[in-house]
Amino acid sequence: MAQGRVTINDVALAAGVSVSTVSRALSKPGRVNAETAKRIRMIADELGYRAETVESFTRDQPSGLIAAFVADLRNPLFSDLAHSIQHECLRSGYGLMIVDTEEANVLERKLASLTLPHADGFVFLSSRVSDATIRKVAQSKPVLMVNRTVRGIQSVIADGAKGIGEAVDLLVGLGHREITYLAGPQASWSESTRWQVLYTKCAASRVRLRRIDGSAPTGKGGANAVEAFLANPTTAVFAYNDLMAIGFINELRERGVDVPGSVSVIGFDGIELGSLISPSLTSVVIPWREMGRQSARLLIDQVRHRSVGISRPVVLPTRMLVRETCAAAK
Numbered sequence: 001m002a003q004g005r006v007t008i009n010d011v012a013l014a015a016g017v018s019v020s021t022v023s024r025a026l027s028k029p030g031r032v033n034a035e036t037a038k039r040i041r042m043i044a045d046e047l048g049y050r051a052e053t054v055e056s057f058t059r060d061q062p063s064g065l066i067a068a069f070v071a072d073l074r075n076p077l078f079s080d081l082a083h084s085i086q087h088e089c090l091r092s093g094y095g096l097m098i099v100d101t102e103e104a105n106v107l108e109r110k111l112a113s114l115t116l117p118h119a120d121g122f123v124f125l126s127s128r129v130s131d132a133t134i135r136k137v138a139q140s141k142p143v144l145m146v147n148r149t150v151r152g153i154q155s156v157i158a159d160g161a162k163g164i165g166e167a168v169d170l171l172v173g174l175g176h177r178e179i180t181y182l183a184g185p186q187a188s189w190s191e192s193t194r195w196q197v198l199y200t201k202c203a204a205s206r207v208r209l210r211r212i213d214g215s216a217p218t219g220k221g222g223a224n225a226v227e228a229f230l231a232n233p234t235t236a237v238f239a240y241n242d243l244m245a246i247g248f249i250n251e252l253r254e255r256g257v258d259v260p261g262s263v264s265v266i267g268f269d270g271i272e273l274g275s276l277i278s279p280s281l282t283s284v285v286i287p288w289r290e291m292g293r294q295s296a297r298l299l300i301d302q303v304r305h306r307s308v309g310i311s312r313p314v315v316l317p318t319r320m321l322v323r324e325t326c327a328a329a330k
Contacts, residue, residue, distance in 0.1 A: 006049045015043045034093040066299060067097045067119035069108060071126045071188075075217070075243060076271045077288050081125050081146065084292030092300050094120070103217070105129045105187055112137055121303040123295050124148070128187040142302035146295045148189035154302070155313040156295045160190065160268075161197045163284035163318030167238060167266045168201045170282075170320065175329035176236040176264060178208040182225050182248060184217045184240030191240060194268070198238065210234060214244060222247030226255065235263065235329040242267035242274045242283055249277070249325065260327035270321055279324030287316050 012019045017040065025032045025040040032040075066089050070078040086096040097119055101108035105128040112122070112133065121142040124134065134150045137143055145155035171179060181198055184191035195211070202209040212228050214221045222244035229237070229248075239245035245267030249259050259265055259279060267274060270285030294314055 006047045008049065011040065011044045011047060011049050014047060015040050032093065034091065037093045063118055063120055064093070065095045065097050065119045066296070066303075067099055067115050067122050069099045069101055069112065069122065069124045069127060071101055071128060072103050072217075073098070073100045075241075076273060077241075077269050077286070078125060080271075080288045081292040084289040085123060085296045088293050088296035089300070092296075094300060094303075101128065103128065103185060109133050116140060121299045123299050126188065126190065128185065142299060144295050144299040144302070146291055149313055154298055154311065156291050156298070156316070157313050158286045158291065158316050158318050160194055160284070160286075160318060163268070163286075163320060164194060164197045164238075165201050166320040167284055168198070168205055168207065170322065170326060171236045171238075171264060171266070172205050172207060174264065174326060176207070176234075177329070178210070178234040179236045179238055180210045180212060180229055180234045182222060182237060182239040182244050183211055183213045184244070185214075188217070194240065208234070214240060217241050217244060219243050219247030219250070222249075223251035226251040230255070230257075233263070236326075237263060237265045239265065239267050242269045242271045242281060245281055245283070245325075246273065246277055249279075249281070260325050262330070264326040264329070266326065275323070282323045282326045283321050285319050285321045287318070290316055 008019055008022050012022045015022065021032060022040055025037040026044065068082055068085050070082060072078060082098050089096045097115065099111050099115060101111060108127065108129045116137065119141065122137055123144045123146060126147045127134065127145065131150045134143060134145070134153060138153055143153055145153050147157060149155045149157060179202060181195065183195065199209060210232065212225045215224045217240055222239060225248055237248065239248060245265050249265055252259055252263060257263060267281050267283040270283045274281035274283050
């Protein structure tokens with residue numbers, strides 16, 4: 001090795017590969033075998049090699065990046081999803097670009113357009129944009145949906161019907177005959193499917209169901225629903241997600257309403273925060289991390305042209321986690 005600054009030629013010589021392979025491994029890892037790319041990066045680090053410039057790329061050249069669009073990174077479930085997707089991307093030699101769409105379909109559509117040239121594939125997590133927008137992206141790059149279905153696009157979803165059915169059965173078994181549903185965003189695919197399943201299940205179980213449209217799928221959104229709830233209360237509440245349920249419970253307690261003594265509450269998602277509040281939250285648990293892992297694998301298979309055609313949605317099971325926010329109706 002020559003004295004002075006370490007060059008890309010030095011790295012190639014030490015690794016026993018061509019200069020072009022080193023260049024791809026450091027700037028476009030998706031185009032190089034994962035083990036080879038990892039070995040080259042380790043050798044470059046040991047030698048102290050630092051590239052002076054980052055190679056530019058065009059729309060037609062692979063970037064080695066996967067873009068993940070999330071509805072709101074402040075929600076812990078999206079952080080779990082992003083973490084599991086990144087882990088699988090790194091295992092396959094890809095980087096991950098996280099795009100927070102802030103629950104806004106207009107912003108999501110704009111960011112998708114801006115990001116399109118810079119990623120090899122797109123995974124949309126609880127996307128709020130139209131099916132037409134998703135299909136337009138899919139005309140240019142591989143696309144995978146998580147927590148939503150779009151005809152003609154591969155997706156990974158949870159069996160929400162099973163979890164909602166178990167939640168209603170739990171409440172009925174405790175003597176509840178009336179439930180209030182705290183609704184999520186109107187643009188959410190999972191909102192419409194959860195409402196339809198809950199409505200059908202309650203009708204079959206002869207349970208009176210009331211709906212309160214939420215202001216946001218957050219703790220504040222849940223708290224804001226309390227005023228409308230207390231104007232016409234029920235003995236049980238099922239929330240669109242855990243964050244809404246937690247905000248709802250906290251606001252009820254601020255007003256002197258006992259949970260679960262006066263009102264039983266069930267959330268949806270199974271985020272860790274539900275175990276940290278008091279009383280701990282009963283919830284329908286979604287295997288978010290496994291959804292992230294499987295979605296990343298399926299998308300990377302598409303990017304590498306290893307998958308053929310579009311299969312039916314991958315459906316993962318949910319489970320009912322009973323904690324302290326449910327009690328017998330009074």
